Amino acid sequence: MTAEPPVPATSNTAGEPAQRRRRDAAETRQLLLDAARQRFARDGYAATTVRDIADDAGVNVALISRYFTSKEGLFEACLRAAGDELRRTTGQTPADRVPEAIARHIADLGAAGLSSQLSLLLRSSGDAGADEIRRGVLVRSSEQLAAARGWRPGEPGSEQLLLRAQMALAAGIGVAVLRSSIRLEPLSSATEQDLVGPLRDLVDALLPPR
Amino acid sequence: MTAEPPVPATSNTAGEPAQRRRRDAAETRQLLLDAARQRFARDGYAATTVRDIADDAGVNVALISRYFTSKEGLFEACLRAAGDELRRTTGQTPADRVPEAIARHIADLGAAGLSSQLSLLLRSSGDAGADEIRRGVLVRSSEQLAAARGWRPGEPGSEQLLLRAQMALAAGIGVAVLRSSIRLEPLSSATEQDLVGPLRDLVDALLPPR
DNA sequence: ACTAGATGTAAACGTTTGCTGACTTAGCCA
DNA sequence: TGGCTAAGTCAGCAAACGTTTACATCTAGT
Numbered sequence: 470m471t472a473e474p475p476v477p478a479t480s481n482t483a484g485e486p487a488q489r490r491r492r493d494a495a496e497t498r499q500l501l502l503d504a505a506r507q508r509f510a511r512d513g514y515a516a517t518t519v520r521d522i523a524d525d526a527g528v529n530v531a532l533i534s535r536y537f538t539s540k541e542g543l544f545e546a547c548l549r550a551a552g553d554e555l556r557r558t559t560g561q562t563p564a565d566r567v568p569e570a571i572a573r574h575i576a577d578l579g580a581a582g583l584s585s586q587l588s589l590l591l592r593s594s595g596d597a598g599a600d601e602i603r604r605g606v607l608v609r610s611s612e613q614l615a616a617a618r619g620w621r622p623g624e625p626g627s628e629q630l631l632l633r634a635q636m637a638l639a640a641g642i643g644v645a646v647l648r649s650s651i652r653l654e655p656l657s658s659a660t661e662q663d664l665v666g667p668l669r670d671l672v673d674a675l676l677p678p679r
Numbered sequence: 680m681t682a683e684p685p686v687p688a689t690s691n692t693a694g695e696p697a698q699r700r701r702r703d704a705a706e707t708r709q710l711l712l713d714a715a716r717q718r719f720a721r722d723g724y725a726a727t728t729v730r731d732i733a734d735d736a737g738v739n740v741a742l743i744s745r746y747f748t749s750k751e752g753l754f755e756a757c758l759r760a761a762g763d764e765l766r767r768t769t770g771q772t773p774a775d776r777v778p779e780a781i782a783r784h785i786a787d788l789g790a791a792g793l794s795s796q797l798s799l800l801l802r803s804s805g806d807a808g809a810d811e812i813r814r815g816v817l818v819r820s821s822e823q824l825a826a827a828r829g830w831r832p833g834e835p836g837s838e839q840l841l842l843r844a845q846m847a848l849a850a851g852i853g854v855a856v857l858r859s860s861i862r863l864e865p866l867s868s869a870t871e872q873d874l875v876g877p878l879r880d881l882v883d884a885l886l887p888p889r
Numbered sequence: 890a891c892t893a894g895a896t897g898t899a900a901a902c903g904t905t906t907g908c909t910g911a912c913t914t915a916g917c918c919a
Numbered sequence: 920t921g922g923c924t925a926a927g928t929c930a931g932c933a934a935a936c937g938t939t940t941a942c943a944t945c946t947a948g949t
Contacts, residue, residue, distance in 0.1 A: 492915060492926050515725035516805055519907060529928055534908060591801070591856055595726055600861075607863050628865060633877050635866040636854055640881065643853025644846055646801055651810075653817050655838060656845040667843050667885055671850070674884030675877055702896050702945060729937060739898055744938060 498536050500526040503582075506547045510585035511650055514544055514594040544594050545602055551586035552606035559610045564617035565678060568669035571641045575668075576661035578649055587645040611635040618676040633675045640671055708746050710736040713792075716757045720795035721860050724754055724804040754804050755812055761796035762816035769820045774827035775888060778879035781851045785878075786871035788859055797855040821845040828886040843885045850881055 504525035508517040519540050523530040537543040555574075562570040577583040590603055612620070615634035620627045644664075647653045714735035718727040729750050733740040747753035765784075772780040787793035800813055822830070825844035830837045854874075857863045 494926065497926080512805065513723050513725060513803065515723060516803075518905080520905095529926095530907090531909080531929085532927070535926085540907065591853075591861070593723065593726070593860060595722065604861065604863060607857070607861065611863075629873075632865055632869055632873060635857065635863060636850070636877050636881065639853035639857045639866070640846070640850030641853075643801075643849035643851075643856070646853070647817070647845065647849045650803060651801070651814065651817065653814060653821075653845060655842055656849070659842055663839075663842060667846050670884040671846065671881060674880040704896065707896085728935080730935095740937090741899085741939080742897070745896085750937065 494536070497526075497528055497532060500528055501533060501536060501543065502546060502550060505543050506550070506589060507582055507585050509544060509547055509592055510582070510588040513592050519543075541594060541596050541599060544596075545599050547589060548599060548602045548606065551589045552602070552609075554583065554586050555590070555606060555610050556613065559613040559617075562617075567614065567617065567676075568672045569665055571672070572661055572665040572668045575641060575645045575648065576659075576664055584645050584649045587642050588650055591642055591646055607635070607638065611638050614638060614676070619679055630676070637672050637675045640675075641668070644668075704746070707736075707738055707742060710738055711743060711746060711753065712756060712760060715753050716760065716799060717792055717795050719754060719757055719802055720792070720798040723802050729753075751804060751806050751809060754806075755809050757799060758809060758812045758816065761799045762812070762819075764793065764796050765800070765816060765820050766823065769823040769827075772827075777824065777827065777886075778882045779875055781882070782871055782875040782878045785851060785855045785858065786869075786874055794855050794859045797852050798860055801852050801856055817845070817848065821848050824848060824886070829889055840886070847882050847885045850885075851878075854878075 501522060505517075505522045508522055508525065519533050520530055522543070523533060533540065533543055537546055558570045558574060559567070574583045574587055590607060593600065593603075611631060611634040612622075614637060615627075615631045618630060618634070620630040620634070644656070648657050648659075651657075711732060715727075715732045718732055718735065729743050730740055732753070733743060743750065743753055747756055768780045768784060769777070784793045784797055800817060803810065803813075821841060821844040822832075824847060825837075825841045828840060828844070830840040830844070854866070858867050858869075861867075
């Protein structure tokens with residue numbers, strides 16, 4: 470679980486460390502982020518304890534407070550990371566490739582956990598600050614999604630387009646949760662190839678290509 | 680666990696009580712169910728305390744243990760109620776009216792809380808029993824949804840249809856949560872009329888009418 | 890009217906939670 | 920090599936949690 474073989478101190482100047490340094494604040498931070506994202510996405514905020522996260526990361530509990538101030542702070546950091554990831558997808562993807570990109574996100578159940586980053590956006594912490602971050606992430610992503618199909622801010626009559634983009638986003642997130650958290654079969658065992666077809670139909674129906 | 684809830688023992692012949700009887704086990708049970716459903720759907724299982732629920736219902740905390748054995752038992756009861764409601768929709772609705780039915784569920788943010796019953800299906804309690812109930816509800820509902828478009832159990836090649844039905848269900852639940860729990864605008868303020876069009880496009884794209 | 894049992898109340902129990910402060914250890918440079 | 924600081928450890932606190940226990944009060948049947 471945790472026992473890492475002792476590693477001699479390396480005077481690594483530039484190269485990425487092949488082995489983990491025994492004390493490395495940046496890496497510890499990242500370990501906590503990864504563990505927290507998975508736990509929060511799968512079990513929700515309130516059901517996850519800081520001791521769970523610390524154990525998963527193989528790190529002492531007190532370091533959560535040190536690096537992220539509080540459990541809330543850790544959650545917000547996870548949310549920001551998921552937001553960056555999602556915005557990268559909805560922003561940098563050509564309009565006709567969006568279904569494939571969403572399918573790739575949803576399908577990735579692995580340790581990288583793109584799917585869990587999606588599920589995270591559905592989890593609430595009860596904290597106003599975190600809720601605002603999540604809402605911002607979702608608004609920006611849906612706006613980027615809508616913009617690819619012709620939506621422009623304030624333009625009359627294009628409000629419908631934003632609404633439809635948010636529904637597409639909701640659909641993607643719903644599928645991700647039912648897959649990775651609820652583990653509904655056969656949805657849970659479906660491969661990326663199984664998902665991309667229906668997702669294309671779904672996205673094209675909600676946001677018709679111009 | 681053996682404790683069965685005490686029988687209501689109301690000798691009410693026919694007429695519904697115009698005013699609440701000062702002591703009425705059946706009504707107290709229902710008050711707890713309603714309050715719990717809303718709380719669980721909006722805040723999740725772990726974030727909801729039994730004291731919250733009891734206060735919302737205007738009832739003493741200890742009565743949760745009396746009528747539902749435990750917090751878990753109350754959650755399972757909520758899930759069963761939501762399952763009955765959902766099965767009624769997916770089962771009794773003509774195939775071409777499914778989008779309207781889903782839209783009606785999602786749109787209903789009121790006290791009746793059809794929307795919260797949908798959101799509830801996305802919430803996990805961490806308990807194996809509750810998870811099994813929820814999975815059963817979702818499986819049966821998606822099977823009914825798929826059957827309306829030609830799916831038959833075990834029929835080769837129709838597995839795709841079940842997968843698509845589950846994705847449609849996931850989409851509906853995702854929209855419900857983003858609306859009622861996350862309160863994402865403009866999705867949250869959209870009316871039933873705003874929702875039914877996109878939902879029809881979505882359902883028809885995933886499950887083409889035969 | 891009386892009583893037994895159903896219904897509701899109040900207070901506390903033991904556990905788990907997030908978080909903190911004092912402490913120890915490792916890494917780095919003079 | 921010493922020593923200073925960053926990084927990590929440890930034990931424990933106060934609050935909140937679900938649940939239980941002992942008690943009070945209402946209702947229905949006789």
